[in-house]
Amino acid sequence: xxxxxxxxxxxxxxxxxxxxxxxxxxxxxxxxxxxxxxxxxxxxxxxxxxxxxxxxxxxxxxxxxxxxxxxxxxxxxxxxxxxxxxxxxxxxxxxxxxxx
Amino acid sequence: xxxxxxxxxxxxxxxxxxxxxxxxxxxxxxxxxxxxxxxxxxxxxxxxxxxxxxxxxxxxxxxxxxxxxxxxxxxxxxxxxxxxxxxxxxxxxxxxxxxxxxxxxxxxxxxxxxxxxxxxxxxxxxxxxxxxxxxxxxxxxxxxxxxxxxxxxxxxxxxxxxxxxxxxxxxxxxxxxxxxxxxxxx
Numbered sequence: 649x650x651x652x653x654x655x656x657x658x659x660x661x662x663x664x665x666x667x668x669x670x671x672x673x674x675x676x677x678x679x680x681x682x683x684x685x686x687x688x689x690x691x692x693x694x695x696x697x698x699x700x701x702x703x704x705x706x707x708x709x710x711x712x713x714x715x716x717x718x719x720x721x722x723x724x725x726x727x728x729x730x731x732x733x734x735x736x737x738x739x740x741x742x743x744x745x746x747x748x
Numbered sequence: 749x750x751x752x753x754x755x756x757x758x759x760x761x762x763x764x765x766x767x768x769x770x771x772x773x774x775x776x777x778x779x780x781x782x783x784x785x786x787x788x789x790x791x792x793x794x795x796x797x798x799x800x801x802x803x804x805x806x807x808x809x810x811x812x813x814x815x816x817x818x819x820x821x822x823x824x825x826x827x828x829x830x831x832x833x834x835x836x837x838x839x840x841x842x843x844x845x846x847x848x849x850x851x852x853x854x855x856x857x858x859x860x861x862x863x864x865x866x867x868x869x870x871x872x873x874x875x876x877x878x879x880x881x882x883x884x885x886x887x888x889x890x891x892x893x894x895x896x897x898x899x900x901x902x903x904x905x906x907x908x909x910x911x912x913x914x915x916x917x918x919x920x921x922x923x924x925x926x927x928x929x930x931x932x933x934x
Contacts (some may be wrong), residue, residue, distance in 0.1 A: 649761045650768045650808070651879065653872035658772045658805075660868035662798070664861040665779035672853050675842040677788045677834055681795050684826070685779060688802055691814075698895075699809040700877075704903050707895060710814050711904065714821050715915045719922035721826045725833045726929035732837050733932075738788075739843060 655696035662689035676731070676738050680724055687717050768808055774801035783857065786841045788834050792827060799823040811895040 662685060669682030691710045698706025728738070735743055778797035785791045799822045806815035904912055 652877045657868045661865045664864035668857040678791050695811045722926040726926040729930045
């Protein structure tokens with residue numbers, strides 16, 4: 649069997665990749681993709697601990713994380729479309745004012 | 749439902765380990781490709797690779813329902829939404845404004861990834877979690893019961909019924925918010 653720590657290290661690496669993408673990327677869509685990557689890393693931790701503890705609650709939490717991620721993607725992409733309409737750019741460095 | 753075929757434990761655990769390393773390598777490769785690619789569509793496609801191989805890792809952990817939902821909702825619905833928006837906005841390669849340090853990026857990102865990985869390895873070693881072998885379907889009465897849709901559904905619609913219903917409100921609010929935000933103001 650695969651040790652539990654392997655799954656936790658993998659999820660830590662995925663989460664770190666998400667953080668790095670969030671910090672270095674300048675395209676607002678790629679920043680959003682990095683957030684999804686971080687959520688996936690956390691989901692792996694939930695499933696690994698659910699398997700270790702022989703408890704299904706972790707699977708339920710993964711389900712709720714997925715629901716929140718889907719809602720967040722819908723609202724976030726709508727915001728991106730609204731920003732693109734007014735600014736004509738997806739670069740977060742060029743979106744530096746709250747007013748239109 | 750699958751009848752569990754008991755093989756010798758050594759072959760089973762070796763197979764699980766080999767499969768884990770294959771899919772973990774795919775995962776990490778996809779995640780790093782997401783960082784390296786300049787065009788958002790390439791990043792989105794490599795994220796689909798990450799999500800697909802994560803679904804297979806969930807299967808290794810015996811989480812059948814989560815693996816199916818991962819493919820249908822994440823790799824399917826959410827990523828289609830992303831790719832659709834990338835195409836709709838005609839997003840090109842990202843431009844870099846001339847401020848910000850390249851050295852910090854080149855050195856900091858691998859340091860962050862490797863550092864967090866090593867930190868997780870050390871913490872799990874100190875807490876003794878690396879001596880616990882997990883994974884594989886849990887067999888009860890000859891059938892895999894752990895993590896299949898029936899077991900998850902029982903839990904979801906009995907113990908977690910109120911949170912489940914509350915998520916429907918969340919989805920409704922998200923739909924209305926998306927419609928209002930993306931509406932063209934005439």
